[in-house]
Amino acid sequence: DAGITQSPRHKVTETGTPVTLRCHQTENHRYMYWYRQDPGHGLRLIHYSYGVKDTDKGEVSDGYSVSRSKTEDFLLTLESATSSQTSVYFCAISDRDYGYTFGSGTRLTVV
Amino acid sequence: KDQVFQPSTVASSEGAVVEIFCNHSVSNAYNFFWYLHFPGCAPRLLVKGSKPSQQGRYNMTYERFSSSLLILQVREADAAVYYCACSGGFQKLVFGTGTRLLVSP
Numbered sequence: 001d002a003g004i005t006q007s008p009r010h011k012v013t014e015t016g017t018p019v020t021l022r023c024h025q026t027e028n029h030r031y032m033y034w035y036r037q038d039p040g041h042g043l044r045l046i047h048y049s050y051g052v053k054d055t056d057k058g059e060v061s062d063g064y065s066v067s068r069s070k071t072e073d074f075l076l077t078l079e080s081a082t083s084s085q086t087s088v089y090f091c092a093i094s095d096r097d098y099g100y101t102f103g104s105g106t107r108l109t110v111v
Numbered sequence: 112k113d114q115v116f117q118p119s120t121v122a123s124s125e126g127a128v129v130e131i132f133c134n135h136s137v138s139n140a141y142n143f144f145w146y147l148h149f150p151g152c153a154p155r156l157l158v159k160g161s162k163p164s165q166q167g168r169y170n171m172t173y174e175r176f177s178s179s180l181l182i183l184q185v186r187e188a189d190a191a192v193y194y195c196a197c198s199g200g201f202q203k204l205v206f207g208t209g210t211r212l213l214v215s216p
Contacts, residue, residue, distance in 0.1 A: 004153075031202045042194060042208035043154075050202065058203075090154070094202055099144065102153040 003027055006091050006103035013110055019078040021106050023091030025071075029101075031094040032074040033058075034066065036087040037105070043090065049074055081110045113137040115207035117195045122213040129185045131210045133195030134177035140197035143178040144204060145171060148192045157193075182212075190214045 003026030013019050023032060034046040035058075045058030047066040055066050063085060065077045078085055088107050092100040115135045123129040133143065141161045148154040157180070158164055158171040165171070170181040182189055192211050196204040 033203075035206075040208060043196075043206040045203060045205075048203060096202075099156050099159055100146075100154075100204060101156070102146075104151070104153045 004091065004093050004101055004103045006089075006106050008106060009104065010107045011109070013081050013108070015082060015110055016080050019081050019108065021076045021089055021091075021108070023074040023076070023103060025074075025093045027093060027095075027101075028071060029093040029095050030071075032068065033092040033094070033100070034064075034074070034076045035090045035092065036060065037090060038087050046076065046089075078108075081108075083110050086110045113140075113197075113205045115195055115197055115205050117193075117207040117210045119208065120211045120213060122215070123185050124215050125186060127185055129182045129189075129212065129214075131180045131182075131193050131195070131212070132177065133179065133207055135195075135197045135205070136176075137197040137205050140205070141175075142198045143171065143173065144196040144198070145169070145178075145180045146194040146196065146206075148194060148209070150192075154194060185212075185214055187214045187216060 007022045033048040035043045044060045049055045049068040067075045088105045090105050091103040117133045144159040145157045146154040157169045158166045168183040172179040192209045195207040
């Protein structure tokens with residue numbers, strides 16, 4: 001598999017706290033994405049990046065922010081976690097041919 | 112709204128050929144992508160393209176607005192979730208809600 005890692009793999013946090021998830025790649029791919037996976041909804045795009053400091057919103061961006069200060073790192077921040085943000089979060093990377101490579105996911109539980 | 116549609120569940124028996132259908136309403140989408148996902152693991156790309164193609168036991172059919180994934184000689188170990196996706200512009204994929212494949216012995 002391509003070099004893409006997500007951290008942490010599991011996290012439990014309390015409502016109202018900020019949370020940051022990290023995606024790290026060693027492939028030097030330009031494009032990086034954050035998706036959330038929920039039953040009945042499949043994979044939905046939260047935010048994506050098309051270069052360092054270049055990011056844009058996806059379908060379900062409310063309550064989330066991202067940053068990309070280096071090619072290899074894409075951070076997803078939940079400003080103030082809510083129970084509706086309990087989900088599995090996947091990071092993906094892509095080069096020009098559109099094929100995504102996914103990380104193994106972060107299971108986030110907000111209590 | 113850009114959307115991809117696929118059945119929630121498909122059931123099959125071991126050894127059969129199983130078909131998972133997908134269609135879309137994504138503007139300017141020409142490519143289909145099929146992913147396999149086992150819980151706790153990274154979704155894995157099986158096959159992709161804008162024409163019929165094959166990768167091992169996985170065949171992909173292609174029409175402008177629809178595609179099917181055919182799995183030949185399906186096994187119990189193939190039981191998983193299969194995602195169909197279309198390229199929605201700017202290197203973004205739009206995913207369907209996933210199809211859970213059930214395989215009986």
